[in-house]
Structures are given as structure tokens and as C-alpha cells.
Amino acid sequence: MEFSVLVNPKFSHSNSRTSSELDELLSLELHLSLKSSEEWVTCPESMTLMSAKERNGQSFSVRLNTQGLEPGVHYASVHAVDSSDEQRGPLFSVPITVIVPHSRFVTKDKPKFLLNDSSDESIELKNNGLDLTTTFRLEQGVPNRRFITVPMGAEWATIKLKSTDVSTGGAAPRVLLHAIPFVRGDMPNTECQLKRLFVVKEGVEDEYHVRVKGGSSLEMCLQLLWLANPSPASVTADVEFHSLNIRSPALPTLMSSQPITITPSSEFARLGASSPLRAEQLNPECKLKSVLRTLRPSSVDVTLGSAERDSEPPSDAELASNADEESSQIYEMRLSYKLKVEGDKPIEVRPSFPSIFNQIYDSPVDSQIWSLQDNNAKMITYGSCMHHASPTSLKKGDYTVSLLLRHPSRSTLDQMKDIPCEISMTMPSALSCNIYSELDKASTPA
Secondary structure, eight states: OEEEEEEOOOOOOOSOOOHHHHHHHHTOEEEEEEEESSTTEEOOSEEEEEOHHHHOOEEEEEEEOOTTOOSEEEEEEEEEEETTOGGGOEEEEEEEEEEEOGGGGOOSSSOEEESSTTSSOEEEEOTTSSOEEEEEEEOBTOOEEEEEEOOTTOOEEEEEEEEOSOOOSSOOOEEEEEEESOTTSSSOGGGTOEEEEEEOOTTOOEEEEEEOOTTSEEEEEEEEOTTTOSSOEEEEEEEEEEOOOOBOSSOTTOOTTSOOOOOTTTOSOOOBOOOSSSOOOOOOOEEEEEEEEEEOOSEEEEEEOOTTTSEEOOOHHHHHHOTTOOOEEOEEEEEEEEEEEOSSSOEEEEEEOGGGTTOSTTOSSSEEEEEEEETTOOEEEEEOSSSOOOOEEEOSEEEEEEEEEEESOHHHHHTTTTOOEEEEEEEEEEEEEOOOSSHHHHHSOO
16 A cells, blocks of 8 residues: 655745745755654655745655554554754654454455454354454453444444343443444544444344445444443444445435435436345335525625734744744635525524535634624524534524635635535425336326
8 A cells, every 4th residue: 555645845924025035935955854653654764855836845655564464443653854953853744544444354265353362352254245243342441443344335234232141130231332434534423423322131132223335444332331330241243234325317426324405407306226235125205304595695805804813923933033023914704695584484594604614624714603693683693614503493584694714815715705605494394205216207297
């Protein structure tokens, strides 16, 4: 496994630079030593970092040899140190996290793999070559993790848990199940995780369902509560994968776990279903629950923030090179969106900005916040870049959605002047939709 790392030096922000400052910036040349923290990570011994204004940064390759790694999570890093002054410490570090699934060690020829020397923990591939069985030996307060590769095309997994201990008449163990279907860090856990607290009883099987994505890794973690359990416990988990492979021809990425969108011009949504993994039962039911409206900003205002409050102080490195370095000002952009609610009954409304939602560290702006106000400028609700705000009931009238974005670069804000606002309007009562098995009947409904 090999990937490329692009190193792009960052310079202090400045609205204007003198000729000498620009020459110093372009003459940057750092000789760096690269060192990896683990033997399974290979990188070049050195690299030369020059000005990004001239060369658009430099890149180097990192190679990972994961063949000899045990199942579980492994962490390493690549540090870059100035060859002429190693006392400065790493100028940058490349974190590397490798997850080796436990299911990687089982095949049809070798269906069972022991996870420890005492043989009380194992993972086994079932006869269908798809489902898995794994055993846990749980200690009080110690999380026990399993990583399982999800088959391509799978959309949800069924986890069946049962005890393998013989009942001694004592208190039944209490176990916390935590399952995360996307072990990649590109989605908040709160939107996809499964958390359940259950009591392990002899002869009783607990069943849970979690959404998954084919080709990803499913993390399943069990932990025995340390206060309520005087002794260790053993649990067996059966993991079964399912799929209906529902797709929309208009939206190739649409999965059955996502809502179906019907555009006004099409009047219907066409879906196809198949069961590539196993035989499934399908009893479709469709209800129209909400309407989405897209708003464009009615006014945009970009201003320079307060000189006392909205300023970014210079870094220690900048002060070391220039003691008179001044703080850089932060710009703010305010966008307004007009919303009109009609009808005699109140309707639940939730504004959002999908293009910059669920972004924190990789957000194109420094900060963002929106507010919903009525015609009298009364604050009704507000939200930010994470976690949808709760729907707000609005009566008939005119409303304004205001969005505040901040960034040190005005050009970045100028590129976002046309950012759309999405309004989700929940219907007072869901409307049942007809389902047709033939396209011509959906085009001409009776």
C-alpha cells in the first residue's frame, strides 16, 4: 500500500508585501529529515521543501507493509525534522492509522481464527461464506473490539448476541454494545452509530440492526459494565449482512437508508431492488413526509471585523522574525434569505446549508452561524456547522434566515456569495404514495 503526501508551506497572511519580503518568501529552502515511528512504515530519508509560491509544494511517498500486522488498530507517524537544527522538533507530522480487520484472517479454506492463546476468543466464517461468528471474553470495564470487512453491496447488518456461560444463579451481566459502520472518520458517529445496553441472559438472544456500507469496516465493541458485574462473561455474536440494493436511475448514489427525493417535474421516483447477498422479503411502503425548498441570498454584505475583537494575532514564529508584526484582520460576510410561509396551519421548518454542513477542521471558513428571525427581527432559532437544529413551528408570515461567515481572506468569502440555503418543511401529516410495478402506470396514475 502506497500513498503520496503533499507538503505545502504556509506563510503569514499579509495584504501586501515589499520586494524584500517577497524575495525572502520565494527563497525558502529547508532540508528535512524524514523519520517513521514504526518498521511497517517506509518513507524517504530526506526531502527539500521550497517555496510553494514557486513550486506548488513538494510531495513524497509513504509505503505501508501491513501483511505482518495483527488484527486491530495500529498507529504510526512520519516526522519531518530540520536537518540543520533538530532541536526545533518536528516541523510537521503525518499521522497514519491502519485498521486490520479480524475478518481478514478467515477464508473458506480456513474458516476459523483464534484471537488469543487461551482459545476463548475466535472469529469464524459461516458456511455461506458471508456471515461471521465471533466470541468475546469480557472483563469488567475493558472494551473488546472487532473489525469486520463489510461485503460489497451490503446495506445493513444484523447482530445477534447471546451468552456462552452456564448460569450460576447470580446477577445477569450487563453489556454495552457500540457499533460504528464507517471506520473512516468522515462522518459523525452520532449519525451512524448503534449504542445499546443489554442484559446477557442464558438462552436469550438479543438482536440489533445497524446500517453499513459495502467495502467499509464495521467496528463492533462490547464492554462489560464494571460496577454491575462481579465476574467476567463470555458472549457470542453472529453478524449477518443484508441488502436490497435499492437504487434510483436518476440518483446513482441513492441507498435504501437515505430518503427518496421526488422532483416537481418528474412527479414520481423510479426505484429498482435486488438481493445480491441472500433471499430477502420486501414489502414496500412510501410516505411523503417533507418538502425541500432552496433559497438564494437576497442580500450579501462583506465587511471588515472589529479592529479590537476580530483580529488574528501573529504567531510566535512571525514575532521572532519581525517584532513589529501586526495582527491580521478577519472579514465577515452576512447573507440574508427571504422565506414566506403560507397557509392557515403552522408548519415545521428547519434551515440548513448542506454545502458547508458537517465540516469543522476541513471547513472552508473559520466559523459559521445562522439564525431565523420573524418580520419583527425577533430571534426564533439558530444553528451552526454541526448537528441539525430542531424543527421550528412557524405560522403564516414573512421570515428571514441570516448566515454569518468569517475568514481572514476576503477572496474566500467572495467565492461563497451565492451559497444556497435549504429549507426542510415538514408536512403536518404524511401523505401515502402509491407504488406501481410498471413504469407506464406510474406515468398515468388512475
